[in-house]
Amino acid sequence: MATSRMAQGRISRRALIKGSLAVGTGLVVGFRLPMTGRNAARAQAGSLAPNQWVSIDRDGLVTVINSVVEMGQGSLTTMPAIVADELDTDLAKVRVNQAPANPKLYANPVTGMQAYGGSRGVRDHIQMLRKAGAAARGMLMQAAANEWGVALSEVDTDLDTVVHKPSGRRMPYSALVDKAAQLPVPQNPRLKTPDQFRYMGKVMRRRDTPLKVNGSAVFGMDVVVPGMLIASIERCPVFGGKVKSFDATAAKRIKSVKDVVQVTNGVAVVADSFWTAQRGRQALKITWDEGPVAAVTSASIHQGYVAGATQPGQVARDDGDIDKALAAGAKTVEAVYEVPFLEHACMEPMNATASVKAGSCEIWAPTQNPGGTQMTGAKISGVPVEKVIVNTTYLGGGFGRRGEQDFIVDALETSKAVGAPVKVMWTRPDDIQHGFYRPATYNVFKAALDAQGAPIAWWNRVVGPGILIQKGRAQAGTIDAAAMEGVRNMPYDVRNVHVEWVNKDYGIPVGFWRSVGPSQNGFIVESFVDEVAKAAGKDPVEFRRSLLGRSPRHKAVLELAAAKANWGAPLPAGRALGCAVMFSYGSYVAHVAEVSVASTGKVKVHKLVGAIDAGFAVNPDQVKAQMEGGAIYALTALLYGEITIDRGRVKQSNFHDYPMLRIDEAPVMEVHILNSGEPAGGLGEPGVPTVAPAICNAIFALTGKRIRALPIRPGTLKRT
Amino acid sequence: MIALTVNGKTRQVDAPPDMPLLWAIREKLELTGTKFGCGAALCGVCTVHVDGQPVRSCVTPIGSVAGKKITTIEGLSAKNDHPVQKAWIELDVPQCGFCQSGQIMAAAALLARKANPTDADINSAMAGNICRCGTYQRIRAGIHRAAQIKKAGA
Numbered sequence: 001m002a003t004s005r006m007a008q009g010r011i012s013r014r015a016l017i018k019g020s021l022a023v024g025t026g027l028v029v030g031f032r033l034p035m036t037g038r039n040a041a042r043a044q045a046g047s048l049a050p051n052q053w054v055s056i057d058r059d060g061l062v063t064v065i066n067s068v069v070e071m072g073q074g075s076l077t078t079m080p081a082i083v084a085d086e087l088d089t090d091l092a093k094v095r096v097n098q099a100p101a102n103p104k105l106y107a108n109p110v111t112g113m114q115a116y117g118g119s120r121g122v123r124d125h126i127q128m129l130r131k132a133g134a135a136a137r138g139m140l141m142q143a144a145a146n147e148w149g150v151a152l153s154e155v156d157t158d159l160d161t162v163v164h165k166p167s168g169r170r171m172p173y174s175a176l177v178d179k180a181a182q183l184p185v186p187q188n189p190r191l192k193t194p195d196q197f198r199y200m201g202k203v204m205r206r207r208d209t210p211l212k213v214n215g216s217a218v219f220g221m222d223v224v225v226p227g228m229l230i231a232s233i234e235r236c237p238v239f240g241g242k243v244k245s246f247d248a249t250a251a252k253r254i255k256s257v258k259d260v261v262q263v264t265n266g267v268a269v270v271a272d273s274f275w276t277a278q279r280g281r282q283a284l285k286i287t288w289d290e291g292p293v294a295a296v297t298s299a300s301i302h303q304g305y306v307a308g309a310t311q312p313g314q315v316a317r318d319d320g321d322i323d324k325a326l327a328a329g330a331k332t333v334e335a336v337y338e339v340p341f342l343e344h345a346c347m348e349p350m351n352a353t354a355s356v357k358a359g360s361c362e363i364w365a366p367t368q369n370p371g372g373t374q375m376t377g378a379k380i381s382g383v384p385v386e387k388v389i390v391n392t393t394y395l396g397g398g399f400g401r402r403g404e405q406d407f408i409v410d411a412l413e414t415s416k417a418v419g420a421p422v423k424v425m426w427t428r429p430d431d432i433q434h435g436f437y438r439p440a441t442y443n444v445f446k447a448a449l450d451a452q453g454a455p456i457a458w459w460n461r462v463v464g465p466g467i468l469i470q471k472g473r474a475q476a477g478t479i480d481a482a483a484m485e486g487v488r489n490m491p492y493d494v495r496n497v498h499v500e501w502v503n504k505d506y507g508i509p510v511g512f513w514r515s516v517g518p519s520q521n522g523f524i525v526e527s528f529v530d531e532v533a534k535a536a537g538k539d540p541v542e543f544r545r546s547l548l549g550r551s552p553r554h555k556a557v558l559e560l561a562a563a564k565a566n567w568g569a570p571l572p573a574g575r576a577l578g579c580a581v582m583f584s585y586g587s588y589v590a591h592v593a594e595v596s597v598a599s600t601g602k603v604k605v606h607k608l609v610g611a612i613d614a615g616f617a618v619n620p621d622q623v624k625a626q627m628e629g630g631a632i633y634a635l636t637a638l639l640y641g642e643i644t645i646d647r648g649r650v651k652q653s654n655f656h657d658y659p660m661l662r663i664d665e666a667p668v669m670e671v672h673i674l675n676s677g678e679p680a681g682g683l684g685e686p687g688v689p690t691v692a693p694a695i696c697n698a699i700f701a702l703t704g705k706r707i708r709a710l711p712i713r714p715g716t717l718k719r720t
Numbered sequence: 721m722i723a724l725t726v727n728g729k730t731r732q733v734d735a736p737p738d739m740p741l742l743w744a745i746r747e748k749l750e751l752t753g754t755k756f757g758c759g760a761a762l763c764g765v766c767t768v769h770v771d772g773q774p775v776r777s778c779v780t781p782i783g784s785v786a787g788k789k790i791t792t793i794e795g796l797s798a799k800n801d802h803p804v805q806k807a808w809i810e811l812d813v814p815q816c817g818f819c820q821s822g823q824i825m826a827a828a829a830l831l832a833r834k835a836n837p838t839d840a841d842i843n844s845a846m847a848g849n850i851c852r853c854g855t856y857q858r859i860r861a862g863i864h865r866a867a868q869i870k871k872a873g874a
Contacts, residue, residue: 072816072853205812212817213805215753215793219818222752230747273735274756275743347757347765347818347852396755396818397852428758621812625855629815632854655762655850664843666856 048177050139050185052105053132054083060160060174062089067099067106067114068121069368070208071398072629073684074622075121077207081199082126082618086133086192088157089173091199096207101374101390114371117403117512119585119682122618126680134189136180143180144171159198194616201675203621208394220366220393221425223353228421229258231414232277235266235434238290238648239507243267250283260284261417265406265434268414274425293507293648298440301506301645302338305442308463309336313500314479316488320496325457329448333535337445337524338709341643342438342513343650343658348396349431354411355421356381361388363411366395368403376405380412399633400512404436429653436511437643439464439483441520445528447494453536455547457496460487460528462521465505467512482512486521486584486689491554492529492547508645514633515688518584522689523696523710526580530697531706540697541567541579553613554581557590557674561611564672565592575606578697580690585682587614588674591631593667593694597703601718605635605667605695613674614681623683624671630687631669636661638692642711722786726751727795737783741775742766744782745792753793753821757850764849767822768792774829776848793821796828803873804828807866815853823849827863836867 049055055063064083068075076096084091099106103114110124137157144162145152148169156163160173194201211217236242246267248260257280259270269280326332352365354377361381367373370390377388395402410424426434441464448457466480474480479501488499513519533543541562548555558581562568567577574596581590594607610627617623640659644651652658696707705717721732724741726749733748740759745751745768754777757765761776768777769791796802800809804827807813814820823846830837830845837845842863851859 072814074815205809206814208817209809209812209814210800212814212820213793213808213824214796214800215751215821217817218752219755221756222746224750224752273739273743273747275739275747345852347763347816347850348755349757394818395816397816399852425756428760428763625812625815625858628857629854632856633852654758654760656760660763660850660852661854661856662847662850663856663859664847666854666860669857 046177048136048139048181050135051132053129054087054136056136056173056177058174058177060172061095062087062093063095063097065099065106066096067108068125069116069370069392069395069398070098071368071395071402073121073626074206074619077204078122078619078622079125079129081204082129083133085197085199086130087137088198089160091204098392099370101370101388102386103371107371115369115403117368117400119684119686121683123586123680123682126618130191131189134191135186138186138189139180139183140173140176142183143176147171147176147179200618201616201620204619206622217394219348219396220351220353220364221348221396223364223393223423225353225355225364225421228353228423229270229272229418230274230277231268231270231422231424232274232281232427233263233266233268233410233424233430234281234284234286235430236288236290237433238288239293239509241288241290241294241648244287244289246287247285250285251280254280254283259418261414263410263413263417265410268410268417268424270414270418270422278427290648296506296508296648297646298644301440301508302442304504304506305463308502308504309442309444309461311502313461313463313502315498316479316484316501317497317499319498322457322459322496322498325496326446326448326459329457330451331449331535333445333447333449333531335445335528335531335706335708337443337527339441339520339523340641340710341440341508341645342637342641343432343435343643344397344399344401344513345432345658345660346397346399346401349428350401350407350426351424352407352411353421353423354415356412356416357419359383361412362391363389363408364391364393365408365411366393366402367408368395368398368400369405372403372405373408376408377412380409380416399514400516401435404511406434428655432652432654432658433650436509438513438519439467439510443524445524447528447532449532449536453538455492455494455532455536458490458492458494459498461500461502462487463502463504465508465510466503467510467516469503470505470510482517485517486582487525489583490525491551491583492544493550494547514630515584515685518582518685518689519637522580522582522584523692526582526690526693527696527706527708530578530693530700544579544581553588553676553678554583556676557581557588557611557613560672560674561590561592561609564611564670565594565607565609567592574702576698576702578694578699578701580693580697582686582689584686584689586679587612587681587683587686589627589686589690591690591694593691593698595695595698595702597699597717599719601715603639603695603699603712603717607668607670608691608694609670609672610687611672611674612686613676613678614683614686615678616675616680617673618680620673623673626683627671627687628669630685631691632661632666634688634691635665638695638711639665640711722782724749724782724786724790725788726790727792733782735782738781740778741768741780741782741785741790742777745777751792751794755818755821757819763819764826765819765822767825767849769825769829772829772832774826793825796824802828803866803870804831804862806869807862811858811862811865813855813858813862815855819849819851823851823859827859827866830863831866831870835871837863
């Protein structure tokens, strides 16, 4: 077995393929449960496996399949806990296997794809996983009731045991497995009420932490397959460029360079070690056909945006009569906001391992998209898609970058070309210069207020590329939903609202960057509404509250954050507060930032108070962790994040010129959770969008200077 | 051949002396807990101890550490019970975890030299280690907690 190293971790991925749940072929995605006829097979196998997510064997060992890839968000802990809670089993003893690629069994029930992004872990899976656990519990209870000859209503469970309430008789689950497996699977099992939850809503320690503090957690980069070679790929520095010709003579002369092959993304040097492959790369002589993007620079993109902003766009929202309202205003406010391209900078550079042989294809990858990876494997290897084996490792960060297929293609093509298992690893410059960037955008706003200072018009034109359109996931000529998220649905109660989008795409690859559209739209909307509040002469929190009558959940998190941050109370000299609130990915988040600005212009964020309403926090400590992490991600972008283009190339290459926030700049963070009881919302992304505007609004309150372009430039806030 | 003493064992590595220690550890000795992040001593994920000092293994040639005592994350403790590891588990510090081997090695080196580090000590000792998941607040709390654990166990 080619997974010797991976099996060292607690997740034994291949065990799953050969394990009892493999009988589940024929199950349908979601929660269609198997026919009675299948149960006999399960009883013979010695386990109760009412669906693809959970099984219990005769020793009482509970195995849960986790489909949501572990990229740091704690899904490996939270998802199984949902099942375990409804099953009423000891979570500490549950074995968890990471799902192989098999969308028929394991796809997200809402999207239908076995791909993880969009903060869709808990929110898309909770109902299905609760039912999965509850179905097994229901069968065990029924089996015990049958054994005892009592009514089902008289039995209950108590941690891996069925209990007959009147007599106090008890029977462990392990003793009921065979009998329960003969029973029909309840299609709508009774779920617990929140007061009955054993794990959900309480602190759950992460299952993967012990493996992540001693180096034993296996990330994609750590995969070792027998006979594996290591490759590094020289890519065209210009987006979309191709190899014209190359000379590998010098590279091949290096000891331990095994081969040099051309692949779609460039020229791969294959060696016995990464360091040797790197040296081989340096010895390559490649002539590139740089293609049309070689003419593109940040300045030319900016000019294109400025010109685009003077043209009418496609209308995404049009409430009331915007022209009339703008003309009628007693006071108007206008502003332009700009944000740059951003790279994800996962700590683990892109990599993947593949073994393509005649009739077989196996992939080991830190991927957010096991289903897509399986399809890519089929396309390149010619092996039927259901026969392509995908082993998802731990991901050293995802943030949207690892849903892409480019690094998977690298490994598959190189393995196929050399006829051996190959791990392709990227360098940090490869990673920064060959990404899928958060779009740079240019945004024009106009607002009008009446004589009493109430806003009567909100006009917004957004210029930039569309991620969905560029990727072919939305029709060219339509309005890109990702670009409009957060601007089209801005929540404030203004009678006349007009939002337009102008598609300007200059061939820079764009992608889903943690919180996607809201990552920039939160900044622009929440900064501009602050400008309008100022024009109205109102307090920023009060102004927002007065316009959130129809958005009570926005209002509630804003009020919570403001209260916890002591909004309005006196502050130390030289400090100010700013606020922002936003809905994204099913959740409502507000932040209040406390900042100071040194005479050098350096911004210091002392404290960030966050509030989130994600419906119900299943794993509250990890909700906090996602809010904390999202804030640092946003702060890095605010203070440092900028990818610039010169002759079709990315100018930045490593952490010296694409810096990350470090511990000495991390603010104190508080996170307050509001459990509204509404349907579950997302967690990984909603903590990002409100951080930059809350900070910039605080900077304005302190200095009177409005930050309208990111990142904050050194010098902008300098006091002479 | 170069003799490297890693986690108490001396092993012969067939590699040129200018090979960075990181690649000898990861690929020759198959100790993959030490990570590759930048290759330029900018991020700290490759941090190991050389004679007790935190060192960026991605820019340290193996020829320069022959005969020295090298400790990787795998050698920090036998049972996951170094005070830093205990504190990290208690507070669930890691998210994706990729940078944490380096964070922990840097934190352990700090604690070895300062029993009760202040926030300022933590800033100066840990600012070379990037965490893209943004676990800094928990790293800071984890170091303070590890100091307590160490003190209680002493």
